[in-house]
Amino acid sequence: MKKKLESIPATLVSVQDYESLFADFIPHPVYEYIAGGSADDISLKNNRNAFDSILLNRRVLADFSAASTRTEVLGKTVKYPIMLAPVAHQKLVHPKGEIATAEAANVLDLGFIGSTLSSVPMEDVADALQGEKWFQLYFQESRDATLSLIQRAENAGYSAIVVTVDAAINGLRNRVQRAGFTLPAGMEANLVNYQCPPLKSIEADQSIILNGIMRDSPTWRDIQWIQSQTSLPVILKGITNCEDAKIAKELGVAGIVVSNHGGRTLDSVPAAIDVLADIRATVGDDLTLLFDSGIRRGSDIFKALALGADSVLIGRPQLYGLSIAGALGVAHILKLLIEEFEVTMALMGCATIDQITQDTLYSKQSI
Ligand SMILES: Cc1cc2nc3c(=O)[nH]c(=O)nc-3n(C[C@H](O)[C@H](O)[C@H](O)COP(=O)(O)O)c2cc1C
């Protein structure tokens, strides 16, 4: 395994370059955990294929005298429509874990979503962050434990709760199983004092999954309960279905992350980018829509905004940079994506974010 780099070689000029290299810097089972999707990687691959099939309908000779990447997300002005997605267990790839990623987010002035499963306590991650910080919530087995996480997030200064709703149980992580990946101790720093309740009893002819694990799994009523327990905006992450988006809006959530979890939960769900426009049409213009799953280029950020996202989240690329060169690597990757996004805006003739509309894309039928 290679030692972390202390400077960035001139050959690393895109996220793809980092992606090709990061396996050399981490143990193979960890690589499989990060790079893999679920089951046959169908959704994982679809995420990229779908982005590649979207073509840009450029305009020339546009006026850039008042150009800006600034926009509003959840009622606040941000420098770029880009945030760091919640990514668990970051000390798997670097001893500083989430602290290094937070430092990179600070350098680029990007918002950060801290995971319930972070390997650094959420309070320390919050202290390391200078900009916008949201907390991603995984429901715990008991409401007390879930509520305690929300209260800790509030006390630590997080300004929104992002509830992940697409992972009621783990997906079929076959690549992880084949590689023999197991989570080392110390990778779930927020949960050290949380007791795991005993396994639920089931009848002899019942399913452990459907009647055991899923029996008390969260429902829409639990989302309402969370809303009743916090004054922070509540955002649901992991919606790919228009009816679910409609229910979420009716319940008054502050936003939705259109995401298939990077192809890591249910395999064979569509590419997240392929459902984004329909979800935007369903919820209307006013609800905050975030997007992740497959963003690897600045042009992907542009495409997601054109299809209705207010901001995108960067997932796996954080870990490529962290594995190879710590905070410097993450910052470099984020910088590359920002520059690519700006180049795309420039060559597309879009000087401001509100000019990035569906008209900037060829419709699939028209080509
Ligand atoms: C190693 C890893 C850990 C992740 N941990 C979380 C997590 O703790 N909570 C969560 O909501 N999503 C988690 N995700 C999903 C990301 O937030 C995001 O949805 C996904 O990475 C987007 O796909 P992409 O990385 O292919 O762009 C994780 C993803 C990876 C790769």
Ligand SMILES: CCCCCCC(=O)C(=O)O
């Ligand atoms: C029951 C879901 C566990 C997910 C663990 C972290 C994550 O979101 C991911 O690996 O993806």
